[in-house]
Amino acid sequence: MNKDMNKRPFSSRKRALVGFAVVCVVLLAVLGLGSNYMLRYALRPSMEHSHDLSWRFHNIIDENPQLRPWADSLQRHHALRDTFVTMPTGERHHATYILAPRPTDRVALLVHGYEDNGMGMMHIASIYHHMGFNLLLPDLHAHGRSEGEAVQMGWLDRLDVMRWMEVANSRFGHDGSTRMVLHGVSMGAATVMCVSGETLPSYVKCFVEDCGYTSAWDEFEGELHDRFGLPAFPLLHACSALCRVRYGWSFDEASPLRQVARCHKPMLFIHGDRDTFVPFSMLARLYAAKPQPKAQWVSPGSIHARSFHDHPVAYAAHVRAFVGQYISLGDSLK
Structure with missing residues (x-):
């Protein structure tokens, strides 16, 4: 028992x-x-329109009809040209480039957002083209015509963009070097900020980030909630x-916030004050982390990535004023 x-x-x-x-x-x-x-x-989202460059080009122009004469002129003169480069990973990546109206060493490298492609930056391209810049619009990893398995949220993309910087400097450089600005929107802005924290060549003069997030972790945490x-x-x-x-x-490694804290080149921050997708509050944290020189412009009433659409004249004026401090706009060749 x-x-x-x-x-x-x-x-x-x-x-x-x-x-x-x-x-x-x-x-x-x-x-x-x-x-x-x-x-x-x-x-690995559906990417329904990400791979269709033609659709995205016309979509951007339809959303911003004031750009149509400029866009029609580009098409008449066959100004949009393709280029490809093999990345260190062995993947083949694509970009569109547009020559400046006159020979110059000024270059704007424009970086698109999540589920987009280089043509999604044509509205920003119009600003720089009218400022007399050569343009390079890459398709990020797994976007547009670039190979790749999954979105990289700007982190490993920074290495691809640094490769495109070399390509642009070689293609547009006079006497071996250019004067370059990097401008990104949304995930492209996060990419640009991630680039900014690396050791960079002297030809990179300044950055513009439009509604980028503090980190992939923060962005995904908000979306999960x-x-x-x-x-x-x-x-x-x-x-x-x-x-x-x-x-x-x-996700925590992919931190534009940490990267901008290491950046001592000039940066302009742009964010819509009604942005909830990449919360407007992230702007204050990013701006506080960035050492001088820096500037910011808050787009009144704008939701995510709509600052140019809502205020095209003001947007262009702020970009021109900021970039013009670091890349002279009054000459063709330095």
Whole structure:
């Protein structure tokens, strides 16, 4: 009888341990499936129009009809030209380039946002072309005509953009060098900020970032809450770890905020004060982190990535005034 009584507690403990183990396995399986789904949702979206450069070109012009005479002139003169480069990863990436109206060493490298392509920057291109700049509009990794498996949220993209900087400097340089501005919108702005924290050649003179986020982690945490009503822990942690294993980078690593803190070249920050997709509050954190020289312009009433659309004249004026401080606009060749 005593033997039976001694066995019961052991048997109960065993059942409890087995039950706990089963619950843990189920939770881990759910977490694994959930993080795999979320990673695919975030970094491998449908890209419905991302690969259609022609559609995006006409879409931008339709949204900004004041650009139509300029765009028609570019098309009549076959001014939009393709170029390809092989990245260190072995992938083939594409960009569109447009020569300046007159020979010059001024270059604007324009970086598009999430699920977009280089043609999505044509409205920004119009500003710089009228300022007398050569233009280079790359398609980021896995966007447009560029090869790649997944979106990189600006982090590994910074390395691709630095390669495009070399290409632009070689193509447009006079006496071996150019004077270059990098301008990005949304994820492109995050990319530009990530570039800004690297050791850069002297031909990079300044940056313009329009509605970029503080980090991929912060952006995904906000989207996880707003779209799915979920907290960051544990799904975002698992998703970030899976991204590290699968793609070689993590969400907290992709931090424009850390990168701008290391940047001592001039930067103009632009953000719409009604932006909730990349929250307007991120501007203050980014601006505070960036050492001088710097400037900012808050676009009144603008939601995400609509500052130019809402205020095209003011937008162009702020860009021209800022960039003109660091790249002379009054000459063709230095």
